[in-house]
Amino acid sequence: MDEGRRTVLFRLATSKGIRSHRAFSEAYARVAQQLRSEGYDVAPAPGARHYERLLTVGGVKTAPYAPTARVLERMFERPIGDLLRSVAEDPLAEREESGSASSPPVLNESELLMTARDAASHSGEAAALRLDEMTLDQLHDDLVKLSRKYGCTAPGEVFQEANNLLRQVQLNLERTRSPEQHTRLYYAAAQASALLAAVSFDLGALAPAVSFARSAAQYGKTIDHGPVQAYAYGMMAFMAFWDGRPSESVRLAKTAQRFGGLGDTARRRLYAIEARAYGHLRADGQAQHAIRAALEQTSGHRDELHDDIGGEFGFDAARTAMSNATTCLLLRDPTGAEEFASTALSLLSGRPEHEAPIVVAGPAAIDLARARLMRNEVEGAQEALTPVFKVAPGWRGSGMMERLVAARIELTRPQFRGAPAAVSLAEQIEDFTALSPARRLGAQSPLAIEA
Structure with missing residues (x-):
């Protein structure tokens, strides 16, 4: 530790041979017992973490x-107050050190053994502040599972699971001192925050979505992780054009493309977002x-987040077409639009129904309907929207809702004025959008899918 960050308490505990928390606690208990016998009110010894903060200047906001x-x-x-000062500011330190310079201490074997025991005790405490690797493996597995089932899970459920995972990560960051484990946990925190950003957007809550994306x-x-930063910047770019700032969206998408370590999937996603902007x-x-x-990203390059974990972090051919x-x-x-939407739906049709992500299939079907409406094909639009109208209210995310508003x-x-088929379709759209979670959260319909 830098000398300027050590407190006087650190120096005195070290000089007394009680620098480790175990030795300090034993000495503290003896003195506390003596004070208690004198009628004073005393508290138990500070815990290991609190003790370490007492040894660092600014480690505690208020005195014990x-x-x-x-x-x-x-x-x-x-x-x-003196004990919590920096050693550099202690007026007695210089005198104590100068006084001891003329008569260097004479060490004996028992003192050396005690110091060795203190060092062993402290190193043991540091080693204990390390998580079981299985805890980190479980967090990783849970995040992978949530990302992969994202498109087939109701947004409210995704939010609860992602929020719980982020809390677990934040708690575990306080329980380890291992730099390697901190890296894994910050990566997990970035993934959980990114999923929270995505689901907050699907729920129509733009401000929290942006905040989660920035956290990711x-x-x-x-941890200098290029792919997760690129994903987060892509989210911010996506939200920028949704918020009526397409020029800012272009800037953010181009910034995201400059991060290192990106595979084809990551770049395909960023180019698709840039195209939307x-x-x-x-x-x-x-x-x-x-x-x-976006369509030319076929070099074979991969990255773990977008390709190996995939799911919501992925961006396959169907999502690109949508x-x-x-x-x-x-x-x-x-x-x-009809060509790309049809391609997306064709690619999804080969999957089992429970594996086809609604967050892709729904928007693609609505885009197909809108393309047909542009050519005055009301019956074709009705046909395209038939599976959409079967989506349960809890699954009706803002991406689907905004597209339906544009179709309306x-x-x-x-x-279309007065045409029975058009009037009927308009009424179905209005009834459908009225029950979405995004509408209940007060989402607006600004620039996202302009008519």
Whole structure:
């Protein structure tokens, strides 16, 4: 420890040979017993963590309460305020050191053995502050499982599980001093925060979603993990165009692409998000360029987060096609939108029903319906929306709701006015969106899927 960060208590405990928590606690107990026999109120010895903070300047925000301070003052014969000062500010330290310089201490074997025992005790305490590896393995497995079932689990359930996992991580960070375990735990915290960002967005809570995404990015920065930072910045880019800031979205997406260690999946996702942002800007050429870049990520490069863990962190061909369909709708290109949406639904149709992620299948079906409405095909739109209208209320995330709002706006065009099929479809959309969790949380419908 840097000399300037040591307290006077650290120096005095070391000089008395009671630097380890075990030796200190034994000495503290003896003095406390003596004070108790004199009629004073005393407190038990500080725990190991509290003791370590007392040895560091600024380690505690306030001085110990009187029952503890009383024992410390008797042990070291100094006021509690002096004991918590920096050694560098202690006026008695220099005199004590100069006084001892002229007559160096004579050590004997018993003193050396006691010091060795103290060192062994302290090292044992440090070793004890390490988590069982199985605890970290279980956290990792739980996060992988949650990410992979994200698209097939109701948003409210995902939020509860991710929140519980983040709390476990934060608690375990206080229980270990191992740098290696801290790295694993910060990575887990980044994943949990990223999942909370995604599900908060699905629930229509944009402000908490942005906050969780920033937390994920910060955790990733702490351990210099490129893929998790890129994922978090991609989330922030996604939320920026949803919040009506497409230029900021482009900037964030390009920043995310510069992180190291990214595989093809990560880059495909970021280019798709960039394309959406350009779609909001009505920048047709740049949007199409980003769409092509997303489809060209076939080098075979992988990273653990996006490829090995995957799930919500992944971005497969179906999800890419769904996102590109939305971009085409922003550019008022119904042909391209229908092609991409149909591709997404075709890719998903080969999976068992319980494995097809609603967060992809639902938006793709709605985009297909909207593309058909742009070509005045109300019956085709009704057909595309039939499976969507069967989605239970708890699964109706904001991505689906915003797309349906845009489809409802398409039905206000003059050519649909008074048409029974159009009126019926509009009423179904209104009834469906009224029961979504996002609507109950007060989500707005700003720029996200512009009509």
